[in-house]
């Protein structure tokens with residue numbers, strides 16, 4: 001079996017990648033306690049002791065607003081660490097799968113972004129994630145950089161769980177209706193990641209030859225759920241889906257669409273977060289499911 005080192009293995013994407021690869025590879029799982037990515041020496045040591053064929057970097061500084069006041073912390077994890085992982089991946093001949101974000105763009109384009117569009121991040125989080133992409137590319141390792149968007153899971157900190165919590169507390173929720181994107185479940189991201197690495201029967205072991213074949217197609221890819229909506233549309237779908245799942249009467253809050261300017265946050269967000277995923281489909285034959293399917297699956301998995 002190939003050996004896979006996963007960072008951020010307790011995060012939304014990291015936990016689902018670990019689950020998706022369980023039994024199909026030998027897993028070396030690291031959370032912040034066992035591998036703090038802000039300590040470069042520890043990264044080198046952990047990779048060298050694991051000698052993996054594949055590294056999945058699912059750790060990141062994801063607190064978009066907090067990053068504005070903690071740029072050094074965000075840069076250490078999002079920009080410096082991916083470069084070190086890249087250098088170590090090259091040294092041991094591993095393929096590096098690294099995740100990035102729609103926030104590398106300023107959102108001014110009228111149509112979905114393609115990989116060749118020039119990035120122009122609006123805030124510290126997006127800027128440090130972009131630096132991380134460039135550091136992985138500069139390291140010379142075989143890599144798959146997957147830019148995704150609006151990630152949620154039935155656990156963790158995300159819009160889905162925030163809406164359900166607010167819905168239980170409030171009569172009315174105001175939700176931004178002028179940012180478009182694709183809510184993407186971490187489960188779908190993990191499935192897509194596995195599908196890039198494995199062409200055989202579902203659940204079968206991933207072979208070194210398959211990892212080598214994926215490495216041949218290295219590059220930067222957009223990987224979001226199919227379709228798009230606004231945060232307001234996502235909120236509507238969350239409460240509709242949640243109501244469908246319960247038999248008795250459910251308390252559904254009144255949703256009020258608002259403009260971004262009426263909900264000021266420390267970090268500006270792109271108005272258009274839509275990413276075209278055609279390159280991923282063309283290169284690997286992989287397409288993530290429609291965002292409503294991912295939502296239904298996450299709602300069904302809620303405790």
Ligand SMILES: NC(=O)c1ccc[n+]([C@@H]2O[C@H](COP(=O)([O-])OP(=O)(O)OC[C@H]3O[C@@H](n4cnc5c(N)ncnc54)[C@H](OP(=O)(O)O)[C@@H]3O)[C@@H](O)[C@H]2O)c1
Nearest residue numbers: 008010011012013032036037059060062099101148150151
């Ligand atoms: N969340 C989104 O909406 C979104 C959107 C687009 C792209 N992405 C990208 O998708 C990837 C996965 O994100 P996610 O949604 O799974 O985020 P997440 O749930 O916040 O998970 C990130 C993980 O990284 C860990 N981490 C943070 N700082 C660390 C450090 N110094 N050392 C080691 N681990 C550290 C966190 O641990 P702690 O819990 O201990 O902090 C957490 O377990 C990231 O590359 C992210 O940039 C996310």
